[in-house]
Amino acid sequence: MSVRLDSLTQYAPGTSRKLLDDISLTxxxxxxIALVGPSGAGKTTLLRAxxxxxxxQEGALHVDGLPLAGRPMRDRRIxxxxxxxxLFRHMTVARNIAFGLDVLPRRDRPDRASIAARVTELLDLIQLPTLGGAYPDQLSGGQRQRVALARALATRPGLLLLDEPFGALDPIVRRQIRRWLRDLHDQLGLTTILVTHDHEEALDVADRLVVMQDGRIVQDADAETLDAAPATPFVMEFLGEALAFPGRIAQGWFHPDDANVLPLSTTAADGPASALVRPHEVRLVEGRGTAAATPLKGRQHGLRRFHVALGQRDVEILAPAEQADAPGPVALDIARARIFRDGTRLAFG
Structure with a gap:
């Protein structure tokens, strides 16, 4: 099931304040896909739209090529x-799963035997075949999440919308459930839209990330593109730790303001700019500066964390552990930085 939004704008009730501002998305x-961004970015508002x-609202919303407006809820397959x-606490797991089928109009409602067979099928699908008679309070968080998904799937939707579905789960269960969810998505051939504020969660399961800020889409791309070519400093900083170095471009080189950060080549036009780089992308270069690098105890992804005193500011970077024994002052090589001006990416250094 496909979805297309064309210049969708949504307003807060009774006001002219925009909750969603000119959203176009296919x-x-x-x-x-995953809708990501900080709290208040408009992710859940867009999902509900x-x-x-x-x-x-203004603009257009089409599902499977047809306008959604005016279509009865039972015909939307969402x-x-x-x-x-x-989940309904007074209902068993089986009744919770069957709820969407039980409330269909009589002419559309399957018979009791068909509903029971569908519930059994879904209990097997979510790997809880013996818990149909249990109540929600008797289940773990991960099991309740699976039951909620089964209930959403009972009416055979083509589009599955998930609003922060893993937020109440502990980290280990979250990882297990999201991988299971991705496998389920592939198995059933669904179209799935996930809302999350956790970019690592989104990167783990989604084909594309739609980054939102202040009711707008800032960038819509796969993980590789977002990492290599973030559209704005906000996108880069939201998707992971980043160090910013202000400076100026002149004659094909970006010159950081700090003399202990090495220049890098760029094709961007002359003028003020800023370079952003991930801590693990920075290299320590001996004999090229006066900065002092001190190894810290923390490690990440097999790299050692270093505290670097640049003079006017201090930063922390990640570098190979063997550099902890390197004598003498250092400079920082930020050749892998992305360069921005006025909030827009200029070049990848």
Whole structure:
């Protein structure tokens, strides 16, 4: 099931304040995308708009090439999983899963035997075949999450919308559930849209990340593109730790303001700019500066963390552990930095 939004703008109730501002987005049939961004970016508002639950809007929303507006809920084939699962505590697992089928209009509702067979099928699918008679309070967080997903899948949706579905789970269970979810997505051939504030979670399961800020889409790309060519400093900093070095471009070189950071070549036009680089992309170069590098106890991805005193500021970088024994002052090589001016990426150094 495909989704297309064209210049969608949504307003806060009774006001002219924009909650979503000129959103255009295409989600291909069978894709798995993640909406990411800080709190208040508009992720859940956009997800609810795609479900047809938004308020006053301008623009167009099409699902499978047809306008969503005016289409009865039962005909939309959209499953929605909320962060708090929204399971009915007084109902068994089986009844929770069957709920979406039980409330269909009589002419569309399967018979009891068909509903029971569908529940059994879904219990097997979520790997909880013996827990149909249990109640939500008797389940672990991960099991409740699976039941919520099964309930969303009961009516055979083509589009699955997930709003921070892993937020209440501990880290180990979160990793297990999201990998299981990705496998389930592939197995059923769904189109899935996930909302999360955790970029690592999004990178683990999604084909594409849609980065949002202040009700707008800042960048829509796969993980490799977002890392190599972030559109703005915000995108780069949201997706991981980054060090910023202000400076100036002149005659094909970016010259950092700090003399202990080496220049890097660029094709960008002359003028003020800023270079952003990941801590693990920085190299310590002996004999080229006066900075002092001190090894710290922390390690990350097999690299040693170093505290570097540049003079006017201190930074922490990640470098091979053997550099802890390197004598003498150092300079920083930031040749892998991305260069920005006025909030827009200019070049990859």
């Amino acid at each position: 989600v291909e049939d069978g894709a798995f 795609i479900a047809g639950l938004g308020g006053r 499953g929605f999983v909320f962060q708090n699962y929204a």
